[in-house]
Amino acid sequence: SYELTQPPSVSVSPGQTARITCSGDALPKHYAYWYQQKPGQAPVLVIYKDSERPSGIPERFSGSSSGTTVTLTISGVQAEDEADYYCQSADSSETYVFGTGTKVSVL
Protein backbone atom coordinates (compact mmCIF):
# COMPACT_ATOMS: atom_id res chain seq x y z
CA SER A 1 0.00 0.00 0.00
CA TYR A 2 1.03 3.61 -0.56
CA GLU A 3 3.11 5.22 2.18
CA LEU A 4 4.18 8.72 3.08
CA THR A 5 7.39 8.86 5.08
CA GLN A 6 8.24 11.57 7.63
CA PRO A 7 11.10 11.87 10.13
CA PRO A 8 9.94 10.79 13.61
CA SER A 9 11.15 13.94 15.31
CA VAL A 10 12.55 17.41 14.75
CA SER A 11 14.03 19.58 17.47
CA VAL A 12 14.40 23.32 17.13
CA SER A 13 15.20 26.30 19.34
CA PRO A 14 12.71 29.17 19.66
CA GLY A 15 13.06 31.64 16.81
CA GLN A 16 14.80 29.15 14.55
CA THR A 17 13.39 27.38 11.48
CA ALA A 18 11.93 23.89 11.52
CA ARG A 19 11.64 21.88 8.32
CA ILE A 20 9.60 18.69 8.13
CA THR A 21 9.80 16.51 5.04
CA CYS A 22 7.28 14.04 3.65
CA SER A 23 8.24 11.61 0.87
CA GLY A 24 5.99 9.57 -1.37
CA ASP A 25 6.09 8.29 -4.92
CA ALA A 26 2.71 9.76 -5.88
CA LEU A 27 3.34 13.25 -4.51
CA PRO A 28 4.15 14.66 -7.97
CA LYS A 29 0.61 13.66 -9.04
CA HIS A 30 -1.43 14.69 -5.99
CA TYR A 31 -1.54 17.70 -3.70
CA ALA A 32 -0.21 17.48 -0.16
CA TYR A 33 -1.77 18.74 3.05
CA TRP A 34 -0.31 19.32 6.50
CA TYR A 35 -2.04 19.01 9.87
CA GLN A 36 -0.93 20.07 13.33
CA GLN A 37 -2.09 18.04 16.32
CA LYS A 38 -1.48 19.12 19.88
CA PRO A 39 -1.92 16.66 22.77
CA GLY A 40 -5.55 15.87 23.49
CA GLN A 41 -6.80 17.90 20.53
CA ALA A 42 -8.15 17.18 17.07
CA PRO A 43 -5.87 17.86 14.11
CA VAL A 44 -5.89 21.29 12.47
CA LEU A 45 -5.21 21.95 8.78
CA VAL A 46 -2.20 24.27 8.43
CA ILE A 47 -1.32 23.86 4.72
CA TYR A 48 -3.44 22.72 1.76
CA LYS A 49 -2.74 22.34 -1.95
CA ASP A 50 1.01 21.94 -1.22
CA SER A 51 1.61 25.53 -0.18
CA GLU A 52 -1.64 27.38 0.58
CA ARG A 53 -2.36 28.56 4.09
CA PRO A 54 -5.94 28.50 5.47
CA SER A 55 -7.24 31.68 7.01
CA GLY A 56 -6.19 32.05 10.62
CA ILE A 57 -2.95 30.09 10.22
CA PRO A 58 0.13 32.21 11.02
CA GLU A 59 2.37 33.28 8.15
CA ARG A 60 5.33 31.46 9.73
CA PHE A 61 3.83 28.23 8.37
CA SER A 62 4.65 27.54 4.73
CA GLY A 63 4.72 24.57 2.39
CA SER A 64 6.67 23.60 -0.69
CA SER A 65 6.95 20.71 -3.11
CA SER A 66 9.77 19.24 -5.15
CA GLY A 67 9.41 15.94 -6.95
CA THR A 68 8.52 13.15 -4.54
CA THR A 69 9.09 15.29 -1.43
CA VAL A 70 6.98 17.99 0.17
CA THR A 71 8.19 20.17 3.03
CA LEU A 72 6.49 22.04 5.84
CA THR A 73 8.56 24.97 7.09
CA ILE A 74 7.91 26.77 10.35
CA SER A 75 9.90 30.01 10.42
CA GLY A 76 10.58 31.71 13.72
CA VAL A 77 9.33 28.74 15.75
CA GLN A 78 7.39 29.56 18.89
CA ALA A 79 6.80 27.41 21.94
CA GLU A 80 3.13 27.00 20.92
CA ASP A 81 4.25 25.24 17.71
CA GLU A 82 5.34 22.19 19.68
CA ALA A 83 3.05 19.46 18.34
CA ASP A 84 2.79 16.45 16.05
CA TYR A 85 2.61 17.22 12.35
CA TYR A 86 1.18 14.93 9.68
CA CYS A 87 1.29 15.19 5.92
CA GLN A 88 -1.55 13.78 3.83
CA SER A 89 -2.05 13.13 0.16
CA ALA A 90 -4.28 11.22 -2.18
CA ASP A 91 -3.64 7.66 -3.22
CA SER A 92 -6.36 7.71 -5.86
CA SER A 93 -9.66 9.50 -6.33
CA GLU A 94 -11.08 10.23 -2.87
CA THR A 95 -8.69 7.76 -1.24
CA TYR A 96 -6.15 9.37 1.06
CA VAL A 97 -3.19 8.42 3.20
CA PHE A 98 -1.45 10.11 6.13
CA GLY A 99 2.25 10.34 6.70
CA THR A 100 3.92 8.63 9.64
CA GLY A 101 3.95 11.85 11.67
CA THR A 102 6.70 14.09 13.06
CA LYS A 103 6.98 15.33 16.63
CA VAL A 104 8.31 18.87 16.73
CA SER A 105 10.03 19.74 20.01
CA VAL A 106 10.86 23.32 20.87
CA LEU A 107 13.98 23.27 23.03
Add this chain to the structure above:
Amino acid sequence: EVQLVQSGAEVKKPGESLKISCKGSGYRFTNYWIGWVRQMPGKGLEWMGIIYPGDSDTRYSPSFQGQVTISADKSITTAYLQWSSLKASDTAMYYCARRGYRAEDGMDVWGQGTTVTVSS
Protein backbone atom coordinates in the same frame (compact mmCIF):
# COMPACT_ATOMS: atom_id res chain seq x y z
CA GLU B 1 -20.40 28.50 12.58
CA VAL B 2 -19.35 25.42 10.67
CA GLN B 3 -18.88 22.50 13.01
CA LEU B 4 -18.88 18.73 13.31
CA VAL B 5 -20.08 17.34 16.63
CA GLN B 6 -19.36 13.71 17.39
CA SER B 7 -21.14 11.35 19.75
CA GLY B 8 -19.76 10.57 23.18
CA ALA B 9 -17.23 8.06 24.42
CA GLU B 10 -18.11 4.39 24.20
CA VAL B 11 -17.02 1.38 26.25
CA LYS B 12 -17.88 -1.96 24.66
CA LYS B 13 -17.05 -5.64 24.92
CA PRO B 14 -15.43 -7.69 22.15
CA GLY B 15 -18.01 -8.97 19.71
CA GLU B 16 -20.49 -6.17 20.34
CA SER B 17 -21.72 -3.83 17.63
CA LEU B 18 -21.34 -0.06 17.65
CA LYS B 19 -22.36 2.96 15.60
CA ILE B 20 -20.85 6.39 16.30
CA SER B 21 -22.05 9.62 14.77
CA CYS B 22 -20.84 12.95 13.42
CA LYS B 23 -23.38 15.75 13.03
CA GLY B 24 -22.61 18.60 10.68
CA SER B 25 -24.04 22.10 11.01
CA GLY B 26 -23.50 25.59 9.64
CA TYR B 27 -23.02 24.46 6.03
CA ARG B 28 -24.73 22.53 3.22
CA PHE B 29 -24.09 18.99 4.48
CA THR B 30 -24.88 17.28 1.18
CA ASN B 31 -22.18 19.16 -0.74
CA TYR B 32 -19.10 18.15 1.25
CA TRP B 33 -17.36 14.79 1.68
CA ILE B 34 -16.99 13.54 5.28
CA GLY B 35 -13.97 11.39 6.15
CA TRP B 36 -13.19 9.17 9.14
CA VAL B 37 -9.77 8.89 10.76
CA ARG B 38 -8.51 6.45 13.39
CA GLN B 39 -5.86 7.23 15.98
CA MET B 40 -4.84 4.34 18.18
CA PRO B 41 -3.39 5.18 21.61
CA GLY B 42 -0.05 6.91 21.22
CA LYS B 43 -0.03 6.38 17.45
CA GLY B 44 -0.48 8.37 14.26
CA LEU B 45 -3.46 9.22 12.11
CA GLU B 46 -4.90 6.54 9.84
CA TRP B 47 -7.29 7.21 6.97
CA MET B 48 -10.36 4.96 7.10
CA GLY B 49 -12.67 6.19 4.38
CA ILE B 50 -14.92 8.95 3.12
CA ILE B 51 -18.55 9.48 2.14
CA TYR B 52 -20.38 12.04 0.03
CA PRO B 53 -23.71 12.56 1.82
CA GLY B 54 -25.37 13.91 -1.32
CA ASP B 55 -25.48 10.48 -2.94
CA SER B 56 -23.80 8.23 -0.31
CA ASP B 57 -20.84 7.53 -2.59
CA THR B 58 -18.34 5.88 -0.22
CA ARG B 59 -14.65 5.06 -0.61
CA TYR B 60 -12.75 2.90 1.89
CA SER B 61 -9.08 2.59 2.61
CA PRO B 62 -8.03 -0.97 1.71
CA SER B 63 -6.97 -1.44 5.34
CA PHE B 64 -10.52 -0.83 6.57
CA GLN B 65 -12.61 -2.25 3.72
CA GLY B 66 -14.90 -4.90 5.17
CA GLN B 67 -13.97 -3.98 8.76
CA VAL B 68 -16.27 -0.97 9.18
CA THR B 69 -19.26 0.61 7.46
CA ILE B 70 -19.51 4.32 6.71
CA SER B 71 -22.95 5.80 6.08
CA ALA B 72 -24.81 9.09 6.21
CA ASP B 73 -28.35 10.35 6.75
CA LYS B 74 -28.63 13.66 4.95
CA SER B 75 -32.07 14.34 6.44
CA ILE B 76 -30.44 14.85 9.83
CA THR B 77 -27.00 15.96 8.51
CA THR B 78 -25.22 13.10 10.25
CA ALA B 79 -22.51 10.69 9.17
CA TYR B 80 -21.86 7.38 10.86
CA LEU B 81 -19.10 4.85 11.42
CA GLN B 82 -20.16 1.40 12.52
CA TRP B 83 -18.78 -1.99 13.50
CA SER B 84 -20.70 -5.26 13.52
CA SER B 85 -18.30 -7.09 15.82
CA LEU B 86 -15.75 -5.08 17.77
CA LYS B 87 -12.27 -6.29 18.62
CA ALA B 88 -9.89 -5.08 21.30
CA SER B 89 -7.72 -3.67 18.51
CA ASP B 90 -10.55 -1.26 17.61
CA THR B 91 -9.75 0.68 20.78
CA ALA B 92 -8.88 4.15 19.52
CA MET B 93 -9.94 7.74 19.06
CA TYR B 94 -12.03 8.25 15.94
CA TYR B 95 -12.32 11.60 14.21
CA CYS B 96 -14.66 12.73 11.48
CA ALA B 97 -13.53 15.57 9.23
CA ARG B 98 -15.03 17.58 6.39
CA ARG B 99 -13.20 17.77 3.09
CA GLY B 100 -13.31 21.27 1.69
CA TYR B 101 -15.59 22.06 -1.22
CA ARG B 102 -12.84 21.46 -3.76
CA ALA B 103 -10.74 18.29 -3.74
CA GLU B 104 -7.59 20.35 -3.20
CA ASP B 105 -8.92 22.08 -0.06
CA GLY B 106 -7.97 19.37 2.43
CA MET B 107 -9.84 18.33 5.57
CA ASP B 108 -10.76 21.78 6.82
CA VAL B 109 -13.12 21.09 9.73
CA TRP B 110 -12.71 18.31 12.30
CA GLY B 111 -14.96 16.84 14.95
CA GLN B 112 -13.79 16.67 18.54
CA GLY B 113 -13.26 12.92 18.36
CA THR B 114 -14.99 9.88 19.85
CA THR B 115 -13.07 7.53 22.14
CA VAL B 116 -13.93 3.88 21.68
CA THR B 117 -12.69 1.39 24.28
CA VAL B 118 -13.16 -2.32 23.65
CA SER B 119 -12.37 -4.49 26.63
CA SER B 120 -13.69 -7.64 28.22
